[in-house]
Amino acid sequence: MKPENPLLPYLATLQDVIDLTPDVKLFKLKLNDPDIRDSFDYKPGQFIFVSAFGVGEAPFGLTSVAHRKAGLEVAIRQVGTVTAALHQLEPGAIVGVRGTFGNHFPLDEYKGKNIFIIGGGIGFAPLRPIILTILDNRDDYGDLLIINGARSPQDLVFAPEFDTWAAAPRTKLELTVDAGDEKWTGTVALVPTVVSELKLSPENAIAITCGPPIMIHFTLIELRKLGFADNQIITTLEGKMKCGLGKCARCNVGDKYICQDGPVFSMEQISELIEQF
Numbered sequence: 001m002k003p004e005n006p007l008l009p010y011l012a013t014l015q016d017v018i019d020l021t022p023d024v025k026l027f028k029l030k031l032n033d034p035d036i037r038d039s040f041d042y043k044p045g046q047f048i049f050v051s052a053f054g055v056g057e058a059p060f061g062l063t064s065v066a067h068r069k070a071g072l073e074v075a076i077r078q079v080g081t082v083t084a085a086l087h088q089l090e091p092g093a094i095v096g097v098r099g100t101f102g103n104h105f106p107l108d109e110y111k112g113k114n115i116f117i118i119g120g121g122i123g124f125a126p127l128r129p130i131i132l133t134i135l136d137n138r139d140d141y142g143d144l145l146i147i148n149g150a151r152s153p154q155d156l157v158f159a160p161e162f163d164t165w166a167a168a169p170r171t172k173l174e175l176t177v178d179a180g181d182e183k184w185t186g187t188v189a190l191v192p193t194v195v196s197e198l199k200l201s202p203e204n205a206i207a208i209t210c211g212p213p214i215m216i217h218f219t220l221i222e223l224r225k226l227g228f229a230d231n232q233i234i235t236t237l238e239g240k241m242k243c244g245l246g247k248c249a250r251c252n253v254g255d256k257y258i259c260q261d262g263p264v265f266s267m268e269q270i271s272e273l274i275e276q277f
């Protein structure tokens, strides 16, 4: 169902708020109107605007999957005004939701391929729906390797799900941190180093990466060294956003609007955008 005015948010009730890391919370939202709730469809990679009334709104990637019909989930890192206001809210609070916006990861095109998910920090949030979709349709895809990196062990998002992911057939989970603590016995290395050391094979593979720009930059270099072509590397672009509708030009890059043409792009598409500058 398309809203009459796409700038007006739907009302949603906060069902639950779960601490994922010291500065990231998972918000479970239920749209108040049952008709809107039933028709609200979305795909991995798409995003919504969530508003804290009286403060403002901000875009967040949906980290849930529509097919599980468990409500909308966003993982929000507190960085500034809107995110701080959202972090203050408790279950039962009413927020605004606009969306969904943007394109999505073309997971149907990846069927039969080996998938490498490479995420860092809060950048892992839009990658979780890919993992959930593959795990719920495990026979449709090849091997799944998940690399999740963070500054420290307590900054790894979605830790309660790691055992389930690692136990899935033909699935491997590699966790890495920039600096361990006294309990950490796992890998201490930057994400691009892990990519290099694991010697990921580009054969019949797609690498999907999302995280801080510096992580993406060096991960891309490693993937190219390993022989990945630019059309085998998928990432998401972030940008300042206001409308989400391709109207305000805040998120413009080259001849594209990230809010409408993105946020999901292949490196092949990004290289074309860079050539426009």
Ligand SMILES: Cc1cc2nc3c(=O)[nH]c(=O)nc-3n(C[C@H](O)[C@H](O)[C@H](O)COP(=O)(O)OP(=O)(O)OC[C@H]3O[C@@H](n4cnc5c(N)ncnc54)[C@H](O)[C@@H]3O)c2cc1C
Residues within 6 Å of the ligand: 047, 058, 059, 060, 061, 062, 074, 075, 076, 077, 078, 079, 080, 081, 082, 083, 084, 122, 125, 126, 237, 238, 239, 240, 241, 263
């Ligand atoms: C398509 C898209 C999807 C996103 N998905 C998520 C998500 O799933 N989870 C999540 O936590 N965030 C996500 N973000 C980022 C989120 O929108 C911003 O963190 C949010 O807008 C900040 O709003 P604020 O009012 O709290 O911060 P502001 O008060 O506007 O900014 C405070 C400080 O944070 C910095 N800042 C603002 N935006 C960002 C940013 N995007 N990255 C890093 N620093 C920033 C500002 O430069 C400033 O220093 C996404 C952004 C886009 C465009």
Ligand code: FES
Residues within 6 Å of the ligand: 240, 241, 242, 243, 244, 245, 246, 247, 248, 249, 250, 251, 252, 257, 258, 259, 260
């Ligand atoms: S956010 Fe307004 S054009 Fe993209």
